[in-house]
Each structure stands twice: as C-alpha cells, then as structure tokens.
Amino acid sequence: MSGTSHGLGFLKLRHINKPAGLYKADELSTAVLRKHADSLIAGRKLPAMTVFDDGCLRWMASNVECYHATRRHWDKAMDMEILCDVKKGTQQDAIMFYRAFKI
Numbered sequence: 276m277s278g279t280s281h282g283l284g285f286l287k288l289r290h291i292n293k294p295a296g297l298y299k300a301d302e303l304s305t306a307v308l309r310k311h312a313d314s315l316i317a318g319r320k321l322p323a324m325t326v327f328d329d330g331c332l333r334w335m336a337s338n339v340e341c342y343h344a345t346r347r348h349w350d351k352a353m354d355m356e357i358l359c360d361v362k363k364g365t366q367q368d369a370i371m372f373y374r375a376f377k378i
Contacts, residue, residue, distance in 0.1 A: 281363060283323060285356035286333060288345060291326055294334050294366045297373055303340055311344035321345070324357060325372060327364035334369035336362075337376045 311321055321344070325337035335342060345355055362368075 281328060281361040283358060283360055286326065286359045286361070287354060287356050288342060289354065290333055291324070291335050291342060291357075291359070292332050292366075293339075294370050294373075297335070297370055298339065303343060307340040308344050308347070311340055312348045315344060315348055320358065322358075323360045325376070326359040326361050327366070327369040327372065328361050329363075329365045332366070333359075333361070334364075334366045336369035336372040339373075 314321055321341040322338050324335060324339070324341050327334045327336050341357060345357055362372075364372075
C-alpha cells in the first residue's frame with residue numbers, strides 16, 4: 276500500500292468513488308448508519324473517512340457508513356462536504372485498507 280498521507284480535509288461526496296466490489300449494500304451496519312444519521316440531524320460531526328487519492332480519482336476506504344448516512348438524509352448530499360483523511364494510493368490500496376479496517 277502506498278499510504279502517504281495528504282492529511283485531513285473536506286471533500287464533496289461527488290468527488291469520492293466506491294471501488295468496485297468494495298462491499299455489498301447489505302454489509303453496511305444499519306445501527307452505524309442510524310447513529311451517523313442521528314449525529315447529522317443533531318449537528319454533530321461524523322468520523323473522518325479514509326480516502327485514497329491516485330492523482331485522478333479519490334477512493335473510499337473506511338467509515339463508508341458516513342458517506343451513505345449523508346447521502347440518505349440530505350436532498351443535496353452530493354454537494355455536501357465530509358471530513359476525510361486523504362492518503363496517496365490506488366483503488367487497490369483502498370480495497371486492501373477497507374478489508375484490514377473491517378477485521
């Protein structure tokens with residue numbers, strides 16, 4: 276894994292891509308989605324997502340429930356920004372990170 280960090284920053288949801296085969300919708304934790312949605316409604320911050328940037332695209336790698344909770348609960352979610360820990364790396368790096376994160 277490349278893993279060199281660009282650091283924390285805010286990215287619009289529309290600029291974050293899901294690697295093919297990263298997870299299935301039924302693998303997302305309903306409890307975590309609900310907790311994040313409640314946090315958004317209450318105005319609390321969500322945990323940072325880890326995102327890998329290959330110089331062209333940004334690939335989600337952790338805390339994917341934050342992405343989905345935001346998308347499900349806001350009409351203009353794709354224009355919203357979410358806190359991300361951006362690391363230099365490829366789509367494959369994102370997949371490997373996600374799998375290690377889920378263990």
